[in-house]
Amino acid sequence: MTSRADDTPYDEDRLQADSDEPRRRPSRRAFIGAAGAAGVTAVAVVATPSVAGALDERRRGDRAPRDRDGGRRRRGDRPRPGSEPATTTSGSLNTVPADGPDRFSRMFDRRNIERRDADDMRTALTELSRPGGILDANDPLEVGPIRLITEPELSPDNPDNPTITAGNTFVGQFIDHDLTRDAGSRLGRPDPLDRSTNLRTARFDLDSVYGGGPLESTDLYSDDFRFLVESGGQFEDLPRDDENQAIIADPRNDENLIISGLQVGFLLFHNAVMDRVEATGLSGGDAFAEAQRIVRWHYQWMVLNEYLPAIVGSALIDDIRQNGRQFYNPARPTIPVEFQTSAFRFGHSQVRPSYRANLAGDGGDPFFAMVFDPATFGDADPDDLTGGHRAARRFIGWQTFFDFGDGEVKPNKTINPKISTPLFRLPSSTLPMDRGGELGPTSLATRNLLRHLTWQIPTGQEVAQQMGADQLSSTDLSAFGGFGTALDSETPLWLYILREAEVVNDGQTLGPVGGRIVAEVFMGLLEMDATSFLVAEPTWLPTLPNRNGAEQFGMADLLTIAGVDPDSRGQ
Numbered sequence: 001m002t003s004r005a006d007d008t009p010y011d012e013d014r015l016q017a018d019s020d021e022p023r024r025r026p027s028r029r030a031f032i033g034a035a036g037a038a039g040v041t042a043v044a045v046v047a048t049p050s051v052a053g054a055l056d057e058r059r060r061g062d063r064a065p066r067d068r069d070g071g072r073r074r075r076g077d078r079p080r081p082g083s084e085p086a087t088t089t090s091g092s093l094n095t096v097p098a099d100g101p102d103r104f105s106r107m108f109d110r111r112n113i114e115r116r117d118a119d120d121m122r123t124a125l126t127e128l129s130r131p132g133g134i135l136d137a138n139d140p141l142e143v144g145p146i147r148l149i150t151e152p153e154l155s156p157d158n159p160d161n162p163t164i165t166a167g168n169t170f171v172g173q174f175i176d177h178d179l180t181r182d183a184g185s186r187l188g189r190p191d192p193l194d195r196s197t198n199l200r201t202a203r204f205d206l207d208s209v210y211g212g213g214p215l216e217s218t219d220l221y222s223d224d225f226r227f228l229v230e231s232g233g234q235f236e237d238l239p240r241d242d243e244n245q246a247i248i249a250d251p252r253n254d255e256n257l258i259i260s261g262l263q264v265g266f267l268l269f270h271n272a273v274m275d276r277v278e279a280t281g282l283s284g285g286d287a288f289a290e291a292q293r294i295v296r297w298h299y300q301w302m303v304l305n306e307y308l309p310a311i312v313g314s315a316l317i318d319d320i321r322q323n324g325r326q327f328y329n330p331a332r333p334t335i336p337v338e339f340q341t342s343a344f345r346f347g348h349s350q351v352r353p354s355y356r357a358n359l360a361g362d363g364g365d366p367f368f369a370m371v372f373d374p375a376t377f378g379d380a381d382p383d384d385l386t387g388g389h390r391a392a393r394r395f396i397g398w399q400t401f402f403d404f405g406d407g408e409v410k411p412n413k414t415i416n417p418k419i420s421t422p423l424f425r426l427p428s429s430t431l432p433m434d435r436g437g438e439l440g441p442t443s444l445a446t447r448n449l450l451r452h453l454t455w456q457i458p459t460g461q462e463v464a465q466q467m468g469a470d471q472l473s474s475t476d477l478s479a480f481g482g483f484g485t486a487l488d489s490e491t492p493l494w495l496y497i498l499r500e501a502e503v504v505n506d507g508q509t510l511g512p513v514g515g516r517i518v519a520e521v522f523m524g525l526l527e528m529d530a531t532s533f534l535v536a537e538p539t540w541l542p543t544l545p546n547r548n549g550a551e552q553f554g555m556a557d558l559l560t561i562a563g564v565d566p567d568s569r570g571q
């Protein structure tokens, strides 16, 4: 846990030295050099003496990996994805709930519960979401990954979203993996909420990056409190074991190449911030605690000021700031199932069928690929973007995903009930194991809908009514009406939210029901976290350099400080 030792204001003038002309694109050297270590100079923040001392002690002593009971663990013993226990954070620099493991919660009342445990409902939801069914965007995969990007008219049901860049999708997935991980409820069978644990802390604290901190997650860190990072041949890669399994705090952050790239980008971002903090004279555990605070606060800033407005619009955020949260008011920070199963899975609709992973990494050529391609599953260096592999071409050129001002950025897909075709046949490595030990369907849409039965999620209409929001009509939802279960008037919340975004906002942002659930949960989690910048220092502004002028900090800035930006790569 960190605390400010003084109230010295940040020296913003020095940080903005290179940003007098908004939108001018600075060279990387000017960009970084403008601030030097200034982004951290005015900060005198330390870990509590006992934690800092313990960290320093640990640095000097035995650093063999230990499991959460304190036993030694070899790298090869790492649990497989989906099977590991909750990361314990006690004794680390991460905050930990004092009152037991995190459970999921509810935001809205449920009615008509029996409808959600009926065989005809399971059958209808599975039929609706099968490969080639009405939720499948039916992208013509046979034309190949390049034409699916350059000729969007080939996928008329899966239009591009001109207002959001391709990287926003994976920031969303990265945030999802920071906030929520169902420990293994039963897919499609009702489970009480207390049957599952959320393996992530319900706060924007990057526990999916920091794990239990250097004291406990010793296999993530070097002796100098930096993250271990390896090379994939040309550029950075996550540390991997002999089977190419990533050695990271949450294995889902190696699920596809783009989220792997974000994870290693955050590792490098922390390491770069450590350099800056040490340049101010702090060292050891104190420097780590301060770097972690700076990393978390810049991340939280980006979430609140770049990511969230892009998906819900600024007006809703302003409304919640002025009038308070109306529907998310739990006694303690928890993840509601309406968010976990429905609203925040909207991001599955943003995923493109194919991406340009980098511009010159494939023997001098760009690396274009489908996000997932069953024909290549199991290959050592597959021609798709599945994670869990190491090869020289498997890194991300970020100018495709975020706006570096060079005209290379590409859009993501609109939010609507059409899901990109590759997500209907996921590789088994991406799927969480059911508590019954089964992998279940490989269609992501089917899994989302069956999870509504698991948690008995209220329908979209019920939630809209409880919110007092305008309801979609059965005509708006008529596509879902043909499955013998009246899904056009009792629509699963995830589907309702996707269709609402399409009907109300042309799929460019979430609509009133989906947007409010996401925005209230995001803002509530930040407002209930005593260590977030919103609570600890509400007037705080980013202190690290940025490219767009005062009071800004976004993913392009973060990746530049991490040293994985296009200028640093030279491609």
Ligand code: HEM
Residues within 6 Å of the ligand: 169, 170, 172, 173, 176, 180, 181, 182, 183, 187, 255, 256, 339, 340, 341, 344, 345, 346, 347, 348, 350, 351, 371, 426, 430, 431, 432, 444, 447, 448, 451
């Ligand atoms: C290629 C991209 C993605 C893939 C392959 C993917 C895949 C998956 C899978 C397999 C699950 C578990 C499904 C289940 O059994 O219930 C899941 C859960 C989830 N996904 Fe995604 N996802 C992707 C992107 C996203 C994005 C962009 C978002 C949000 C913006 C998102 C939000 C969620 C949430 C909130 C969960 C529930 C997590 C939990 O608590 O366990 N996903 N995803």
